[in-house]
Amino acid sequence: MVFNYKYETLLDRLYSSVKVKGIKTEVFEMPKADVVVIGGYTVLRNFKSIVDSLRRNARHLQKYLLKELAAAGSVDESGALIIHGRFSSRAINVLLERYVKYYVKCPTCGSWHTVIKKKKKVPFLVCEACGAETSIKPV
Ligand SMILES: [Zn+2]
Structure with missing residues (x-):
């Protein structure tokens, strides 16, 4: 007889294979930078939420971004990163992707x-x- 498994056994197998599949296909969403350029400054408005979703230290990411952009900057009271100089959101997104690749x-x-x-x-x-x-x- 081919199907001599107990129903419970089949159910167990089904659940465990779903679980394994779930772990392997877990998708993390790359947070996208919300960037505005105001005068001579670039404001990364969702800096804090990016830090939270990557579960990294804010100072670590801040240091990385500023070093790569060769710019000065600081985090304001709303959690936005204010960067001295004008940078495109594309440039910042590329750096975020690189940061994830190296540090996350x-x-x-x-x-x-x-x-x-x-x-x-x-x-x-x-x-x-x-x-x-x-x-x-x-x-
Ligand atoms: Zn691993």
Whole structure:
């Protein structure tokens, strides 16, 4: 007989395969920069929500962006990042994607469930999904 599995067993199998599939196909949405240029300044209005969705330290992302843009800047009381100089939203989105690639996404399994830890002052990206530890360059 071909179908001699118990119904419960089949159901278990179905649920466990759905679960596995769910983890593998988990989609993280890349936050898009909300940018306005006012005079000689570029305002990244949703800086705080980007930091929250990437679960990174605001100072870390701020430092990265300002360094890559070779610009000065600061975060205002509303959580927006004010950058000195005029930059396009495209330029900022490219940097955000790069930041995610280097400092958020696990290179081993692709998960975004990662944290940055330091061992003897060397920063590591530690993946909460697969446990991989990847050394990252300091910002
Ligand atoms: Zn991983």
